[in-house]
Amino acid sequence: MEEKAPETKPEGKQPTEKKPEVGPRFLVSSSPHMHGGQAVGDIMRLVIYALVPVTLFSVFVFGLAAVRVIVISVVSAVIFELLWQRIAKRRVAVRDCSAVLTGLLLALNLPATSPWWMILVGTFFAIVIAKQIYGGLGYNPFNPALVGRVVLLISFPVQMTARWVTPSKWGMSAVTTATPLSRMRESLLSQGRIDLHLSQREWIDLLIGNRAGCLGEVSVVLLVLGGIFLIAKKVISWHTPASYILTVWALTGIFHLADPTRYANPSFHVITGGLFIGALFMATDYVTSPITPRGMLIFGFGCGVITVVIRLFGAYPEGVSFAILLMNATTPLIDRYTKPAVFGAVKKKAAA
Amino acid sequence: MAYGAFAGGVHPAYNKELADRRAIEEMPLPEQLVVYFTQNLGAPPEPIVKKGDTVRKGQVIAEAKAFVSAPVHAPTSGTVKSIDMFPHPVGTDMPAAVIEPDGEDAWAEGCNVERNTDSLGPDEIKKLVQGGGLVGMGGATFPTHVKLSPPEHKKINILIVNGAECEPFLTADHRLMVERADEIIEGAALFARVLGVERVVVSIEKNKPDAIETMRSRSADRKGFSVAAVNVLYPQGAEKQLIYSITHRKVPTGGLPMDAGVLVQNVGTCFAAYEAVRFGRPLIQRVVTVTGSGVAEPKNILARIGASFEDLVRFCGGISGDTGKVISGGPMMGVAQYSLGASVTKGTSGVVFLRRDEIPQYVNDPCIRCGKCVTACPMRLNPSALSIFAERMAFDKTDEFNVLDCIECGCCAYVCPSRRPLVHHFRRAKAEVRKKAKRAG
Numbered sequence: 191m192e193e194k195a196p197e198t199k200p201e202g203k204q205p206t207e208k209k210p211e212v213g214p215r216f217l218v219s220s221s222p223h224m225h226g227g228q229a230v231g232d233i234m235r236l237v238i239y240a241l242v243p244v245t246l247f248s249v250f251v252f253g254l255a256a257v258r259v260i261v262i263s264v265v266s267a268v269i270f271e272l273l274w275q276r277i278a279k280r281r282v283a284v285r286d287c288s289a290v291l292t293g294l295l296l297a298l299n300l301p302a303t304s305p306w307w308m309i310l311v312g313t314f315f316a317i318v319i320a321k322q323i324y325g326g327l328g329y330n331p332f333n334p335a336l337v338g339r340v341v342l343l344i345s346f347p348v349q350m351t352a353r354w355v356t357p358s359k360w361g362m363s364a365v366t367t368a369t370p371l372s373r374m375r376e377s378l379l380s381q382g383r384i385d386l387h388l389s390q391r392e393w394i395d396l397l398i399g400n401r402a403g404c405l406g407e408v409s410v411v412l413l414v415l416g417g418i419f420l421i422a423k424k425v426i427s428w429h430t431p432a433s434y435i436l437t438v439w440a441l442t443g444i445f446h447l448a449d450p451t452r453y454a455n456p457s458f459h460v461i462t463g464g465l466f467i468g469a470l471f472m473a474t475d476y477v478t479s480p481i482t483p484r485g486m487l488i489f490g491f492g493c494g495v496i497t498v499v500i501r502l503f504g505a506y507p508e509g510v511s512f513a514i515l516l517m518n519a520t521t522p523l524i525d526r527y528t529k530p531a532v533f534g535a536v537k538k539k540a541a542a
Numbered sequence: 543m544a545y546g547a548f549a550g551g552v553h554p555a556y557n558k559e560l561a562d563r564r565a566i567e568e569m570p571l572p573e574q575l576v577v578y579f580t581q582n583l584g585a586p587p588e589p590i591v592k593k594g595d596t597v598r599k600g601q602v603i604a605e606a607k608a609f610v611s612a613p614v615h616a617p618t619s620g621t622v623k624s625i626d627m628f629p630h631p632v633g634t635d636m637p638a639a640v641i642e643p644d645g646e647d648a649w650a651e652g653c654n655v656e657r658n659t660d661s662l663g664p665d666e667i668k669k670l671v672q673g674g675g676l677v678g679m680g681g682a683t684f685p686t687h688v689k690l691s692p693p694e695h696k697k698i699n700i701l702i703v704n705g706a707e708c709e710p711f712l713t714a715d716h717r718l719m720v721e722r723a724d725e726i727i728e729g730a731a732l733f734a735r736v737l738g739v740e741r742v743v744v745s746i747e748k749n750k751p752d753a754i755e756t757m758r759s760r761s762a763d764r765k766g767f768s769v770a771a772v773n774v775l776y777p778q779g780a781e782k783q784l785i786y787s788i789t790h791r792k793v794p795t796g797g798l799p800m801d802a803g804v805l806v807q808n809v810g811t812c813f814a815a816y817e818a819v820r821f822g823r824p825l826i827q828r829v830v831t832v833t834g835s836g837v838a839e840p841k842n843i844l845a846r847i848g849a850s851f852e853d854l855v856r857f858c859g860g861i862s863g864d865t866g867k868v869i870s871g872g873p874m875m876g877v878a879q880y881s882l883g884a885s886v887t888k889g890t891s892g893v894v895f896l897r898r899d900e901i902p903q904y905v906n907d908p909c910i911r912c913g914k915c916v917t918a919c920p921m922r923l924n925p926s927a928l929s930i931f932a933e934r935m936a937f938d939k940t941d942e943f944n945v946l947d948c949i950e951c952g953c954c955a956y957v958c959p960s961r962r963p964l965v966h967h968f969r970r971a972k973a974e975v976r977k978k979a980k981r982a983g
Contacts, residue, residue: 216868217901218633218880220966222952223873223894224554224710225902230910230959328908328960427913481913481926525927532944533549533922534782534792 230327234287236425240416241294241471247412248405252302256405260297262309267293270317280326288327292316295335295471298406299464299511300342301350308346312338332518333478336511343511351507369402370462372507374454383451388458396461407464417470426474429486430493434469435460437494445502453502465497468510478518485521485528492517546772548783550920552953554710554776554874556749561833561840562713566721568844569857571643575617575848576628576885577603578638582677583684584610591639595622600653600824603639606672612685612888613675616641617826617846619648631870631884633877638885641848655822659728664736667819671736674818675825675888679810680704680715680779681871683889686811690736692800698737702788703730703744705753705809706772706779709872712892714829715809717842719746719753722813723760727767729812732819734766737805743788744809745770747778776874777951781806783920795947810891825888832858836865836895845886851893852882866898874952904955904963906933915954915964921947925954925964932967937978940971948972 248256271289275282296312316338321330343350351372378384388396395401399409406413420426443456459465473479473493480489493513500509580586585608597603597616604614620643630636662670672687692698703726707715719726727744734742744761746754748771761767772778772787782793784806791802799806807815810828817823826847833840838859845854851868855861869876870884873894915925923944931939948968955964 215880216878217866217898218878219904220963220969221869221873221875221877221950222955222965223867223869223876223878223896223901224952224956225904225961226552226554226957227902228914228957228959229961230907233912233959326908328910424914476910476912479911481911481916481924525924529943530916530922530924532795532947533786533920534795534797534947536794 229286230288231286233425234291236423237420237471238287238291238294240419240425241298241406243412243415244298244406244409244467245294247399247409248298248302251399251408252405255302258306259300259302259304259309259405260294262306263297263300263313264290264293266310267296267313267317270314271322274318274322275326278322280322283327286327289317292321292334292338295406296338298467299335299339299404301404303349305349308342308349311345312342314338315341328477330477331521332515333472333475336472336515336518340511340515343506369507370396370458371501374458375507378452384454396458401462403462404464404467407467410461410466413466413470417466420470420474426470427483427486429483430473430479430490431469433487433490434473434493434497435465435490437491438465438497441494441498442502445498459498459501463501463508464510468497468514469493472510473514473517478521480521480524480528482525482528482530484530485524488524488528489517489521492520544773546770546787547775548778548786548920549922550918550953551775551777551783552918552956553774554956556774557711557833558713558716558749560711560713560835561831561842562716562750564713564717564840564842566717566829566842566844567857569846569849569853571618571645571647571846572849572853573642574623575620575641575643575846576638576850577614577617577641577848578628578630578636578885578887579604579614580630580636581614581675581683581847581888582612583682584608584612584688587611587613589625589637589639591616591622591625593622593624596620596644597622597641598648598650598653600822600826601650602675602824606675606685610685610688612677612687613673613824614847615675615824615826616650617848618643619646619650620644628885629879629881629883631877631879631887631890638848653822653824657820657822659732659820662732662735662819664738667732667736670819670822671815673824674814674822676811676814676818677825677888678808679814679828679888679891680808681875681889681891683887686807686815689800689805689807690733692737692805696800696803698739698800698803698805699741700789700804701730701734701737701739701742702784702804702806703742703809703812704779704781704784704806705744705746705750705757706784707750708747708774708776708779709874709876709891710776711833711894712831712872713833714831714842714891716750716753717831718809718813718829719750720756723756725816726809726812727757727761727764728820729814729816730767730807731764732815733805733807733812739805740766742767743770744768745772745784745788747772747774749774776953777920777949780920780949780951782949795944828886828888828890830854830886830890831892832895833892834865834869834895835897835900836861836868838862847888848885850883850885851879854886854893855882855895861895862897864897864899865895866901867896869894869896874956875950902961904961904966906962907960909962910960912959914957914959918953918957920951920953921949923948925968928971929962929964929967932971937971937974940968941975941978945971946975 320337496513
């Protein structure tokens with residue numbers, strides 16, 4: 191990096207005038223001439239900090255397998271970004287940490303048993319196909335980490351959904367098991383009713399994350415902690431997560447009231463699966479979600495409806511990823527119809 | 543929303559402590575004064591002096607031919623040395639008269655004569671204000687008499703005296719309120735009399751407790767006067783935001799404060815009105831805050847109109863070698879100067895000198911749609927969408943998204959993590975939209 195001394199005068203134009211009366215020349219640019227100081231990288235880093243507790247917890251419960259998945263995912267995401275920006279002769283912007291965040295989010299959405307090559311496929315799709323091909327950060331219509339995850343979910347269903355391990359303190363005894371949601375679905379399919387009687391102990395296990403699932407989705411408590419941190423730091427607003435989670439809770443509640451033998455308790459729906467990581471960390475992705483508070487409420491509601499429909503009537507036990515991706519597609523439309531009312535707007539009878 | 547607040551806004555570092563305790567100092571007359579003929583928004587007044595003329599202090603040198611215009615007066619007595627183009631603080635070269643003071647500083651006939659203001663009627667006051675060349679001294683330079691002449695059917699019932707001074711660094715209004723409270727109050731009372739307004743609210747941001755205290759005690763026995771301590775929130779001093787803070791009335795989009803039944807006058811303008819009406823002294827000087835880390839000795843200067851920025855710098859002990867930016871006005875809305883060649887106008891509230899290491903570099907990185915600008919925009923626009931349209935030159939879309947309501951306060955760019963030059967885009971878009979409207983007739 192060469193430090194360039196600011197030019198004091200344009201070259202080749204030193205007139206014969208006496209000493210320049212005007213003194214030194216100064217930088218000219220449009221106002222404002224101050225800045226709050228926050229950069230894109232600062233925001234990305236805040237989100238990464240918010241994910242630290244969840245990440246550490248995943249290492250605690252899934253052991254070295256989790257470390258393996260996280261390292262492969264983060265490192266490969268950064269390498270893909272770097273390579274693409276070099277090949278495409280774009281400005282290398284790895285320092286904004288967005289690739290680190292995408293890699294981390296993808297890792298947290300994978301099971302601890304993921305094979306290494308599958309993770310690479312995932313980060314390739316996330317970084318190169320979903321993000322860089324569209325022009326990089328800011329231009330991608332779909333959440334890159336979710337694109338990576340969904341590609342893997344569709345392409346490698348066995349590795350993605352059938353090889354869960356129960357947390358077992360470091361040893362990784364690899365007791366193959368099922369996630370709470372898929373267990374429920376199986377009993378519904380085989381017996382025609384759900385078999386769900388949870389003790390208080392089991393509820394607490396679900397909340398703190400002592401259950402099978404993707405690395406980052408298991409601990410609701412720590413996810414909420416991270417979410418509160420982000421809201422307090424004004425990185426995200428409460429609108430999307432609140433609207434999303436409440437919609438899921440209300441809709442599954444209605445079904446539960448109608449037929450408790452087929453439809454589970456709404457609180458169970460809310461705290462299982464990837465709802466909290468999705469609502470707090472994926473649906474709030476800046477680039478792919480609406481920009482106005484009203485738009486965020488609509489977006490969260492849409493995500494909630496689709497999630498519930500997939501969970502209750504679809505082929506997959508879990509629908510958070512699909513729901514957010516589908517709603518990503520509606521973001522431009524939502525933005526268009528939730529244009530904020532200008533200060534002092536004169537009320538008209540109907541919006542044009 | 544609470545009293546004294548509005549939606550949106552930002553909290554920039556105020557840096558007022560550089561100059562807010564420094565009493566106003568009168569600057570000695572410089573060797574020459576460069577007086578621009580155009581110092582108001584609206585129609586430019588017509589010059590009526592030529593090279594070689596001798597002028598007296600307060601003599602009209604450019605006449606207002608249109609209603610939305612304000613005459614310009616000679617700031618001192620002397621000779622018109624030349625008439626030429628000079629760099630104006632707004633960034634372009636403008637015609638100006640160069641006046642060489644004769645050192646006498648002698649008033650023209652009819653000026654500087656005290657008059658009993660008690661018997662003056664609204665029209666007489668208005669005429670004196672108009673003749674004194676008064677414009678909005680907060681920086682907008684809209685002719686004051688025009689604001690005092692609302693159409694018959696617009697009823698104005700509140701006068702807001704704007705002492706918010708929300709721009710970082712600037713302390714000129716602050717000092718004026720502390721040192722010249724009585725004159726400001728007298729001037730405001732004159733404005734109130736013109737419009738038959740019974741309620742006068744002096745609004746000051748809470749970070750100026752001494753000004754609040756002074757204005758409160760001096761206006762205590764005045765009927766209808768009150769002092770409102772408003773939240774420290776940029777842009778509190780923007781007309782529409784201030785009106786909302788105090789009255790909860792919203793100026794309709796495209797409208798004027800009078801559409802909300804309010805008149806807003808800057809404290810400096812009130813002071814100037816008192817001078818013009820009471821003493822027949824036209825607007826030929828003003829308080830200018832010269833400040834920033836680049837200047838040796840920040841000061842609040844009572845400077846003649848036409849004193850060059852170079853003169854101001856000299857009076858403040860010079861600027862440091864690493865001064866990278868010179869701003870006419872405050873750092874949020876002011877205009878960057880390429881040299882010290884511009885001169886003080888009726889709208890020059892301050893000159894701010896920033897060091898190179900303090901200057902943010904705005905770049906056109908892509909918008910990541912974080913929405914911080916949407917939260918910060920006090921006009922409730924969507925700067926993110928607007929800037930993307932402007933980049934694509936989709937100016938029709940910027941119009942549809944109300945770019946014309948943008949007040950260019952800079953809150954959006956201030957918070958943008960991608961450091962996009964948002965205000966720059968909106969200025970361009972506004973110009974294009976207006977151009978198109980003009981073409982369409």
